[in-house]
Amino acid sequence: MAEQPKRKLSAAEVEQLVSRLRGAPDNAPGLEEAKALRADGWRLVVAYCRISDDAHKRDGHGVEDQTRHCGRIASGIRAVAVHHYIDNDKSASKADVVRADFDNMIDALERGATENGFPVDGVVCVADDRLYRGAYAYERFVDSFTAHPDRLYADDTGRHDLYGDGAEYRGASRRRGIPLGDEKEEAPGTPQPPRPCGAR
Helix, strand or coil: CCCCCCCCCCHHHHHHHHHHHCECCCCCCCHHHHHHHHHCCCEEEEEEEEECCCCCCCCCHHHHHHHHHHHHHHHHCCEEEEEEEEEECCCCCCCCCCCHHHHHHHHHHHHCECCCCCECCEEECCCHHHHCCCHHHHHHHHHHHCCCCCCEEEECCEEECCCCHHHHHHHHHHHHCCCCCCCCECCCCCCCCCCCCCCC
């Protein structure tokens, strides 16, 4: 049977969907379980998801798909996504656009913990251009990311070092519009984290 097209949602329904996706994922461990996983060698990461223009589809599924993809990226680097930061229908290249959840993620990186107290060991996203498209946003991200040591950053191409020369290269490459990926760090295998109690 052919897959049915996704129904176009109302603006209120899209906002409800995005609100549900924000914060802790449905299958995320609780704080104490997350800390136990961390003590066992797993990293606790946040995921940033963004789509520039949801108006033509108006279904919110662009960011929903990104949250699932980020979960797979996290699993591949022995990490667990404990919080989703989501900006739907928001441009990263326009200076006058406020990305509220990007700002919330920056605050969490500087604090070292999410709003709910989960330690932040790193960030995952599907691609660099979800996070930033200009030098100012890139510098804000890297400065807050490196405010604490030994964090990891990964996207669909693998893990990347934001503490050394790799960060300078990525920033310069993004400003010049050069595709990134040459400095890719090979990620380890793809272990799956223990399923949290009650997860389906």
